[in-house]
Structures are given as structure tokens and as C-alpha cells.
Amino acid sequence: MDGGRLAEDVDAALGQGGVVVVDGPFARRVAPRRPCARFDVFVDLPADLRLARKIERKCVAGGFPPGMLLRNYVEHRRAAHERHVEPLRAECDLVVDGALAPEVLVGQVWRRLPSGRVRPRFRNDGAGQGLPCAGEDGVFPALCLGSCSALRRSVDRRPTAGAALRRGDTGMAERPEDGVVRVRTRWRARFAMSKNTWMVISGGVLGAMFASLGLAVLFGPANGFGGDSLAFMGAISILGLLPCGAGFVWALIHPRRGLPSAAVGTVLGLVIFLCFAGDGLNDSWKAPPDHPSTVRAIGSWTSGSLVVRVRPDRVVAYRSGSGSVAWQWTPPGEDSLCTMSRGIGAGGIGLVGHSPHGKPCAAVTSLDLADGKEGWTATVNAPARDGDSADSDLVAVAGTQAVLQGTDGWRAVRLTDGRELWRSAPDAGCTPLEVAGGEQEVVTAAQCGDGAAVLRSLTPGDGQGRTRVAVPAEGGLRNLMVVSVDPLAVWVDAQAERGTHAVLSYDRSGKQRASIPVSGDEYDLDVMLGGVHAFDEFTARPLFGGVVVDDLFIVPGEKPGDVTISGGTHPGRTATGRLLAYSLADGSKKWTASLDDQVTGVLVDGTSVWAMTRDRLTRVDAATGRQSRELDVNDTASLYPVDLSAAGRERFTVVAEDGTRDEPPVRGMS
Numbered sequence: 001m002d003g004g005r006l007a008e009d010v011d012a013a014l015g016q017g018g019v020v021v022v023d024g025p026f027a028r029r030v031a032p033r034r035p036c037a038r039f040d041v042f043v044d045l046p047a048d049l050r051l052a053r054k055i056e057r058k059c060v061a062g063g064f065p066p067g068m069l070l071r072n073y074v075e076h077r078r079a080a081h082e083r084h085v086e087p088l089r090a091e092c093d094l095v096v097d098g099a100l101a102p103e104v105l106v107g108q109v110w111r112r113l114p115s116g117r118v119r120p121r122f123r124n125d126g127a128g129q130g131l132p133c134a135g136e137d138g139v140f141p142a143l144c145l146g147s148c149s150a151l152r153r154s155v156d157r158r159p160t161a162g163a164a165l166r167r168g169d170t171g172m173a174e175r176p177e178d179g180v181v182r183v184r185t186r187w188r189a190r191f192a193m194s195k196n197t198w199m200v201i202s203g204g205v206l207g208a209m210f211a212s213l214g215l216a217v218l219f220g221p222a223n224g225f226g227g228d229s230l231a232f233m234g235a236i237s238i239l240g241l242l243p244c245g246a247g248f249v250w251a252l253i254h255p256r257r258g259l260p261s262a263a264v265g266t267v268l269g270l271v272i273f274l275c276f277a278g279d280g281l282n283d284s285w286k287a288p289p290d291h292p293s294t295v296r297a298i299g300s301w302t303s304g305s306l307v308v309r310v311r312p313d314r315v316v317a318y319r320s321g322s323g324s325v326a327w328q329w330t331p332p333g334e335d336s337l338c339t340m341s342r343g344i345g346a347g348g349i350g351l352v353g354h355s356p357h358g359k360p361c362a363a364v365t366s367l368d369l370a371d372g373k374e375g376w377t378a379t380v381n382a383p384a385r386d387g388d389s390a391d392s393d394l395v396a397v398a399g400t401q402a403v404l405q406g407t408d409g410w411r412a413v414r415l416t417d418g419r420e421l422w423r424s425a426p427d428a429g430c431t432p433l434e435v436a437g438g439e440q441e442v443v444t445a446a447q448c449g450d451g452a453a454v455l456r457s458l459t460p461g462d463g464q465g466r467t468r469v470a471v472p473a474e475g476g477l478r479n480l481m482v483v484s485v486d487p488l489a490v491w492v493d494a495q496a497e498r499g500t501h502a503v504l505s506y507d508r509s510g511k512q513r514a515s516i517p518v519s520g521d522e523y524d525l526d527v528m529l530g531g532v533h534a535f536d537e538f539t540a541r542p543l544f545g546g547v548v549v550d551d552l553f554i555v556p557g558e559k560p561g562d563v564t565i566s567g568g569t570h571p572g573r574t575a576t577g578r579l580l581a582y583s584l585a586d587g588s589k590k591w592t593a594s595l596d597d598q599v600t601g602v603l604v605d606g607t608s609v610w611a612m613t614r615d616r617l618t619r620v621d622a623a624t625g626r627q628s629r630e631l632d633v634n635d636t637a638s639l640y641p642v643d644l645s646a647a648g649r650e651r652f653t654v655v656a657e658d659g660t661r662d663e664p665p666v667r668g669m670s
Helices: 003-016 047-061 066-091 102-112 151-157 159-167 187-219 229-253 255-276 531-536
Strands: 019-023 037-044 094-097 143-147 180-184 278-281 283-286 299-303 306-310 315-319 325-329 336-340 349-355 363-368 373-379 395-398 401-406 409-414 420-424 430-437 442-448 453-458 465-471 477-484 488-494 501-506 512-517 547-549 552-558 563-566 572-575 577-583 589-595 601-605 608-612 616-621 627-633 642-648 651-656 666-669
Touching: 003 019, 037 066, 037 102, 047 066, 094 102, 187 229, 187 255, 229 255, 299 642, 306 651, 349 395, 363 401, 373 409, 401 430, 401 442, 409 430, 409 442, 430 477, 442 477, 453 477, 453 488, 465 488, 465 501, 477 547, 501 552, 512 577, 547 601, 577 608, 589 616, 601 642, 608 642
Parallel strands: 019 143, 019 180, 037 094, 037 143, 278 627, 395 430
Antiparallel strands: 283 666, 299 306, 306 315, 315 325, 336 349, 349 363, 363 373, 395 401, 401 409, 409 420, 430 442, 442 453, 453 465, 477 488, 488 501, 501 512, 547 552, 552 577, 563 572, 577 589, 601 608, 608 616, 616 627, 642 651, 651 666
């Protein structure tokens, strides 16, 4: 017992209140330095009742092992009481029966105290010195009430009595000016009791917290959570359970305090998880796998609440909310689909081309994508077709017109009924390559022998020419794709090794504004998703990696070392990716946005761009490159390029080219 510290505590308590209760077996030994009067009370209680109350307090209520307590009592406590506590009986001012009712004990003590100001007297402080208690006027300014021995047994083990003494019930209630401050002195015994309680409470709180955190990490992805923080929280939960698991079990063994503690820890763990976990996307539905196993999609559209997937043998529309099939359309006879429009017109009208095996893609049919009903069918002079292959940009939708390409040029018909509006022929000696359409623009491309290709901009209503551009590609073209109609931007991939391999932008007069190299000193640009294999996937409507937003060309960029495959016993894959933005005004790079992997899908969403990788969907602000949202893809990973579309707020549909193996043909994510 630290007598000096207890004396300081009692002195401080005397400064706060007029009456101080010092409670404990050795309260008689407390020697305050502040002048005070003492009144010592010995609370007498038979040994069997003392033991019974201790068992009730520590074992029944506190969870202390009964065997340990009884062994301690028999071997130590009983003899210590006779040696140290019992001799104090003769030194005390009053001996009371601890078996009496609390209110009786309070009355006995209070009646023996002087009702007025207590006369000073000297008492021994237990250290062989007298305590000078008198003030200057010979009376006491305060009253010090001390228990020489077992007052604690009456106050602690009979809570009503302790509360009565502290509140000042009966006699004390009449003296509100007397503040009662209770100073505990039996520190070692109290610590022994609190240690077991602390083990139960701390084990319950910490164990349940780490356990709930681990379970939340385990089941969180299935319920729309994600982010890099899940891995860290999972590691923390495992490391935390290693030292706290035993305490958690100990808390469950003592349910009175353990279960409430576990409840607190569970709530705390869930709160931590909710504060640090990111968001994720789960597959809300999946379309059944494709059959036969050799079939591949050639393109897709999104129209209203429907996502339409086009295969060579059929067109299937799925409801984006549930994945159920809304309608199917099959080309006539033994025809297979050979082309489709890049966009759709007002009212949800799309264009598809079809022909028999090995025959030119000569028939073009309009489809109402709301119900799958076919409208008009027109014929064109199409070039030869290899088997059941499909080609892109042979038909286009421009405002309310459909523009059809043939070997003799381009023909515009009304989108609603197929009535012809105008025709446009290529320059002499030139062969039509492709046609692209926008709301107010039609762009045609033709190859003129071994010379430069020619781009022409036409008005959709009457086919009048606006702009003519000679594309710098001497020696022929390997690829040419119109990336954007307004502003006009085109990807040029010349046959010559040192020829033009860039995205070129033009103004309304046909003057070149910018040239953005596709393969530069730092990055290779994926203008078409899939890189060198881009035209092997979605052949009728290829997937563009590069998109135009507010005069910026935003495109995935790659460089050597982005993907690393490790072999050995535990093979692994590490990857990184990025989006790049270039100005179509001068070709300068504006920003770079780092991603966790290579891009497999791109979606323009207003002034933002969504970039999809194998495991994540990231929204990037088109103007600044700032990443404003990250969503983990928790279920199906897209290993190959996919057609990504929005089906609502943070709801998406994903169309795969190959729906027979790793990915479903179409799936919804939310």
C-alpha cells in the first residue's frame, strides 16, 4: 500500500468536501497531513459471511475462478485477516455489526458523530506520531470519517449501505453542504478483480472487432464492397485475431460481461469496415452461354433499357435490368449478318446487312430495336464477301437518314421507310472504303489507287459536299477508321513502315489541326481495343479504345513492361495501365491517368470516361484526368475487350465477343 499517495488523495479530498469516507481494511493506517477530525468505525462480520459475499462479488458477478479464490482464502487471506485486521478493532471509536440492515448501520454511525463542530483531539497516525488536528480557533474546520477495518465490506458488498453513507441518507441527508468523497485504499485487491474483468471486456471487444472485420472483408465483395483497403483490413483482422482470439473465447465463456463486450466489438469492426471499404460491382445477371461453341458476336448496341447483341446468325435483345430476352430476330433464309451501323437513329432504329454464305453483303434491313420488328430492306452493289465474314462501316445512321455504301458510291435513304434521298459517287479512280455518320454530318472515305485516301464531309439532308481532305498515306493503307465525325478525326495506318501511323484531326475547311502518333517514344496508343487483334473481335462494329470528348482524344496507352508474367511454382501476373488525353487542336498531351491494369472497355459518360480493366471500373474526368470513382469488379473479370454501356446510375452492361467460355455473352453489373 502506497501510504504517501493515499495521504495526498485524502488531503485533496478534504479540500473538496466537508466529510471524507476512507474505505478499506487498512483505512486506519491512512495519515492525512491536512488538519481534520477522525472517527474510526470497525464493521464486524463473521468469517463465513465475509467469504460468502466475496464469492458472490468476485465469482458470481465478476467471473473470477472460484477454486482460485477459495485456495487463496484458505492459504493466505484468513490468516492475514487475523494478523492485520482483527487487532484494529480495539483502536476504533465504534464497532458495528455488518450483518445489520444498511440503514441501521448508517444511523448508528451518524448518531455517534457530533452534530456540531467537532472538538480537536490527537490520534495516532499509525506511524508512531500524533496528528495535530486543531485549527487556530481550537475547533475542526472539517470532519474526517475513517474506517479502521471492514467498512469496505459494508459499503461494497452491501451496495445500499455504501450508497447511503456516500449520499448522506438519514442523518447525512440533512447536511447537503457536506460533500462526501470516497477514496479507495485496497488497490491490490481491486486490481486483482479488475484484471479478470478487463480480460473479459477487452477480449470480447477486440476479439469480436477483428472477427467481424474479417467476416466483413470475406463477404463484403458479394455485397457490393471493394477497394484496395479490403486486403489491408483482411491482413489486420488476421494479425489481430492471433493475440486476441483467446481473449474472445474467454469472453464467450463469461457471457454476462463477455456478450455485451462482443456486441460492442462487432459494431466497432463493422463501423471500421464501412469507413474504409470501397465500393464494388457484382454481376446482377448473366445471359446463358452461347451455342454453338464456334459462334462469336460481331457487335452490339444499347437502346433505352435494352442491350442488343448481334451474332452472325441472329440478333438478341436483353433487358438491362433483369437479363431476360426481350426479342430475337433471325435473318431470312440462310443469310448471315455481315455488317451493322455504328450508331442508331431516333426511335431506336438500327441497320444490319445480311447475305448468304460467300455472297456479297448486298441486303440492308432496318430494325426497330424496341421490339425487333424489321422495317424496310434495300439492296446495294456490295463487294465480294469471304464466307460468313463481317465488315464494319458499310452502313451508317446520320440524323434521320441511313447511308448505304456500295461499290459505286454512297446512297442515302430515309431511315423510317427506306425512300431514297440522294446519291454520292467517289472521285474517279477511287474505291469506297467506309462511311460514318453523325447528327449533322456524313463522312465518307475512299482509296484512290496507290495515292492518298480521300475523306469527304457531306450534309445528311442532301449529300452536298462540305469538306474534302486528302489523307497523307502514300503507298496505300493498312487501316483507316473515322474516330469522330464532329470534330473530324481519323486514324490512319499506312502500309509503309515509315508512313503515317497517327490520329489526324481536321477543321471545317479541311485543314489539318493535329497529328497524334499512335506509336510514340513513350506510349503505344490502343485506338482500337485489342491492339493488333482489334479487327478480329466485333468485326461488324469494332470497339474503339480512343474516344473524343470536348476536343480531347482520350485513349489507353501501353508501354513495354506494363504486364509481367512470373513463372515457377507459384506463377503470377502483375500489370498496370493508363488513360492518356491529347488535344485535337495541337496534338499535345494534356494528362495521364494511371490504372491498375490494361483497359478492356471504354465508355463516354457526359464529361467523364469510364475505363474498365480486369478487376476495376474507374471514372476519369475528361478535362483534368482526375479519377472521381473506383468500383471493384467483384465477379466476372473481363480478360478480353468488351462493349461497355451504362444502364443507370453505376449500373452497367457488358457484352463479350466470345460468350462460350470465360465470360457470359451479356451480363449486368450493379
